[in-house]
Amino acid sequence: MRFSPYPWSEKDMIGGNAALDFVNTAADWASGDPEDRLGGPEGFGKWAEMAGLLYADDMKRLREEIAADPKAGEDAFETAIRLRAALWRIFNAVITDAEVDEDDLAFLDACKVRAANHCRLARDGDGFRRRCAEEAPALERALRLIVEAAEDFLLNGRLDRLHACGGDACEWLFVDTSKNGKRRWCDMATCGNDAKVKKFRKRNKKAA
Numbered sequence: 001m002r003f004s005p006y007p008w009s010e011k012d013m014i015g016g017n018a019a020l021d022f023v024n025t026a027a028d029w030a031s032g033d034p035e036d037r038l039g040g041p042e043g044f045g046k047w048a049e050m051a052g053l054l055y056a057d058d059m060k061r062l063r064e065e066i067a068a069d070p071k072a073g074e075d076a077f078e079t080a081i082r083l084r085a086a087l088w089r090i091f092n093a094v095i096t097d098a099e100v101d102e103d104d105l106a107f108l109d110a111c112k113v114r115a116a117n118h119c120r121l122a123r124d125g126d127g128f129r130r131r132c133a134e135e136a137p138a139l140e141r142a143l144r145l146i147v148e149a150a151e152d153f154l155l156n157g158r159l160d161r162l163h164a165c166g167g168d169a170c171e172w173l174f175v176d177t178s179k180n181g182k183r184r185w186c187d188m189a190t191c192g193n194d195a196k197v198k199k200f201r202k203r204n205k206k207a208a
């Protein structure tokens with residue numbers, strides 16, 4: 001897997017779901033050798049903070065956790081990368097109306113079990129809820145939220161509104177929540193604007 005650094009910011013979270021945004025942290029999927037834009041456990045943590053899955057003060061803890069147990073950090077990152085590829089194949093199958101690989105669904109299930117191991121039942125006001133244990137490592141908490149977002153989207157989301165951006169070499173995934181369901185671009189300011197400029201140039205060329 002090739003690594004290419006990327007300056008993640010909140011405005012890159014265009015998927016409408018954390019699992020879709022997570023798939024968008026790799027590019028060039030169709031080549032079979034996607035380009036990774038996270039680079040390692042810390043890069044994954046930084047992205048998770050931008051995606052709102054971790055708090056800013058989690059980053060200090062994450063660095064301490066990686067320093068104390070680098071292997072655990074690498075393991076969480078490798079699982080995340082495997083999950084990302086499985087999710088891309090599942091979402092791509094939804095978009096192209098193809099068969100979903102059972103192994104990918106089984107891996108998503110396995111990640112759910114892994115996440116559950118870090119969770120505890122806790123009193124919450126008048127009721128109860130399941131939440132990540134205080135001692136759960138930061139990357140495991142981020143992974144859990146991605147797994148839950150993926151499952152929530154597959155079970156309850158608008159699968160018919162799942163699209164890949166039509167921009168040149170973009171392919172970022174998003175759920176189209178627009179009223180008319182005609183959103184074609186990940187972001188009007190980037191891919192949408194490129195397309196507008198190209199259309200304008202083409203028209204002017206014809207007129208010239």
Ligand SMILES: [Zn+2]
Nearest residue numbers: 165170186191
């Ligand atoms: Zn795009």
